[in-house]
Amino acid sequence: MQHRIRKHPILPIPDKVEMVSFTCNGKSYQGVKGEPVASALIANGFHVLSRHPKDHAAKGIYCANGQCSHCTVIINGKPQKSCVTPLEENMSVRLLDDLPEIPNDTMAYHGTLQKEYTCDVLVIGGGPSGLTGALECAEMGYSVLIAEDKTRLGGKLLLQTHKFFGSVEDCYAGTRGIDIARILSEKVQNHPNIKILLNSPIVAIYEDGYAGVFAENKHYGRIAFRGLMISAGARERSLVFPGNDLPGVYGAGAFQTLVNRDLVLASKRIFIVGSGNVGLIAAYHALQAGIEVAGICDILPEVTGYKVHADKIRRMGVPIWLNHTILSAEGKDVLENITIAQVDKSFRPLLDTGKTFQVDTLLIAAGLTSIDEYYDVAERYGFPAVKAGDAGEIAEASSAMFGGRLAARELSRQMGKEMPVQEEWYRKAELLKSKPGKIWNHQKIQLKATFQPVIRCSQEIPCNPCVTSCPVNAIRLNPRRHDLMDIPEYIGGCTGCGKCVSICPGLAIVLVRKISEKQAEVVLPFEFIPDFSEGSHIPLMDMDSQDVGDGEVQRIRYDKKTKTYLIHVVVPLERALTVAGIRVQNPEVTKYLPNPAPEYFPENALVCQCERVTAGELIQFIREHQVRDMNHLKVLRAGMGACGGKNCTVHYPALFKQAGVDPLDVVPVKYRPLSVELPLKSIVNEEDPHEKI
Incomplete structure (x- = not known):
């Protein structure tokens, strides 16, 4: 099956x-x-x-x-x-x-045909910032080559089924990531100044102004360039805990790749570590794919992602355990259980608060590490180079798209062609990458016989689709800050069209009207395939994810443009202004086992999973040998595996600190000259006259 x-x-x-x-x-x-x-x-x-x-x-x-x-x-x-x-x-x-x-191959190898490419600007990575940056460079007259290591352009946009926050004008806010990927890809593919290499990772940057590329994952080639745009994105940070290497423990991005790109039902029930936007969105993607979500935990006391994201996840029936950390993952060969526990003020786990959940998948969404190694190389060799998107600063894809344009202008300046940049661009860039701001009280609404929106977007975040989508200008941003971070508010004149409801990325708007002295009608957004029909009674939730009883479905509409259902429900009048969403998950899914298994042996946890080197082994080695050079940890083979140290070395500073050594006093890691594995035969210089490409 x-x-x-x-x-x-x-x-x-x-x-x-x-x-x-x-x-x-x-x-x-x-x-x-x-x-x-x-x-x-x-x-x-x-x-x-x-x-x-x-x-x-x-x-x-x-x-x-x-x-x-x-x-x-x-x-x-x-x-x-x-x-x-x-x-x-x-x-x-x-x-x-x-x-x-080792394959039994005694045939002599005669080399391979190596291709040569030339461009003004080499863009490494065809994600959101790489695509907008490439378009900006092309518009300025530069010849551009995009080297993308996947089969399609779009990067993480290809995994995002949700609607984006940000500005409608500048970064397609209100449009789903998968659709933004299509729009940008078509623009790039149709631009005469842009060439694209798919399935072609850049493997090295050389001092003589060439980049090595493994074209189509088959042939080594060289790219001559004048300027570099590093838009390779970010890799997910691993966490160190017992069982972190079990099959079933992986990054949230890997989960989204399997589910949203490859349409593989990779799990039955998941748990997520990390309440940033990545973790919150992964939970939503799981629910949309029909996968149960047992919960989310975060070591911090507050959700680190957007409040509207967290609110809608809670309304779906997913609990978020704040001030909690992962203790361990357990299972024979594959993940079977995970245990979390509350932490004290010093973030140390309180073992007597352990909670064990039965899950087959644990997603790590505990932060990202920029893939910017090529920028360091380019800087060392003196090439014009810029970082764009997550390679430069971890932020939302909406910020990456706008940031790609700014990066292109900066690269042009370094290459000798000064292009004017409006001051407004810099202000927008800062706003789009802003962290969540102040939380305001909800706007009070007096029920009427006509529809009006109830807006529960109370946290300052960069977003305006509800304002731009309203055909009668019934919603505005309350001018407290006088910028994109202002909170939307209803100012009157609603016609009940529902466009604000269907376009809101946070599902934070509903329409309400009074239909009698005892009943009201509420219009709710729903991004799932309804398993109910008109006349059904469905469970409703308030903003605090509390059950507010059932509502009777009166009508089901579908907005093709936003791919969002609008569910009209009838509820008692006194509950009309509390209804905020529809629960989609049975509460039984989120219950933890009665007997927790809070084993906590952090020094037994793997740091280097490729070579299976534990935290305890590394800490003991640092102490015993007074190590002051991170590269000396290779004696234990830490960082010597096939990942090239990409995943384990980010934990080295914490290990030295735990061993009593200030990480600032330690020589940092030196990375390998080739960042991607490729067959040795592909870089043999001798040409085979019989080979064709």
Whole structure:
């Protein structure tokens, strides 16, 4: 049985897909042609993809982005990362048990044909900032080459089924990420000054002004450039806790990739660590895919993402445990349970507050690390270079899109062509990357016989779709700050069209009207496929995620433009102004087990998962040998694995601090010259006259 998403409220489910046959450990299976091998394996029920040679521990997918080695399997006799290797007909796949065998190949290799490319501006990464930056550079007359390591342009936009916050004018606010990706991709593909290399990771930047590229994941090539735009995004930070290496523990981005890009039903029930926008959105994406969400926890006392995101997740029936941290993940070969606990003021866990949940997936959404290594190289060699998007500063994709344009203007200045930048651009850029601000009291509404909006967007965030969508200008931003961060308010004249309800990214607006002395009608946004009909009674929630009883469904409308249902319900008059949303998840899903298992052995937790080096081993080594150079930790093979130290080295400063050493007094890590693995044969200079590209 294939574990795939068969229906979705936002994503189109193809009527027909080309299926191919492949074998795994000698047995025959089917998958979608061109999807990652890892996705095909998970769809067929495989979660353990390899076993580590050190202790035979099970390993599964972790990043789904080619940034680690956890998903390595043997494909057609050779070890390859299954999350970035496309599935083909008759592929032979073997799960990797310990170290791979060296292929028995005695044929002499005569080299490969290497391609040469030239451009003014090389854009590394075709995500939101890379696409807008490339367009801006192209409009200024530069020849642009975008090198993207995936099969499609769009980056994380391809995983975002929700509507975006921000400014409608500047970053498509109110439009879903998947649709923004299509819009920007079409503009880029149709621009005469832009060339695109897909499936082509940049592997190195060289001192002589060339970049190495693994074109189409097959051939090594060189790109001559004048300026660099680093828009490679960010990688998700791992956390150090016992069981963090179990199959079923992975980044929120990997989960979104499987569910929203590959339409693989990767989980049945998940728990999320981190209440930033990434974690909150991942919970929403899970619910839309039909996956249960047991809860979200965050070590901080307040939600770190947008309040409207958190509010709508709570209304769906997902609890958020603040002042809580992950203690451990448990399971034999695959994740079965996770345990969280409350923390004290020093963020130390209180073991007697442990809560254990039965889940098969744990998502880590505890922050991002910029992928900006190439910028450091370019700076060292003196090339004109800029960072854009998350490579420069972690923020929302709306900020990245606008920031890409500014980065392009700065790069042009470095390359000798000064292009004027309006002061307003800088102000907008700062606003779009603003952290959530002050929370204001809700606007009071007096019920009338005609519809009027109840707006529960009370926190200062950069957003204005409700204002721009209203055809009669019935909503404005309350001019307290006089900028995009102001809170929307109703000023009268509503016609009841519902456009503000359907476009609001936070689902924070409903329409209300009085229909009798005992009843009122409420219009609610709903981004799920309704499993109810007119006449049904559905559970309703208030802003504080408290149950306010049932409402009778009077009418169901569908807005094709926003892909949002508008559900008209009749409720008692006295509850009309408290109704804020529809619960979509049974409360039983979120209950924790009666007997928690709060084992807490942080020093036994893995820091380097590639080489399975624990925190305790590293701390002891630092103390015993008075280590003052992070590179000396390689003696224990920490950072020597296939991920190139991308995931473990971010924890080194905390380890030195725990060992009693100020991280500022320690020599930092030196990264490898090649940031992406590629076959040795691809960089052999000798050409094979018989090979064709």
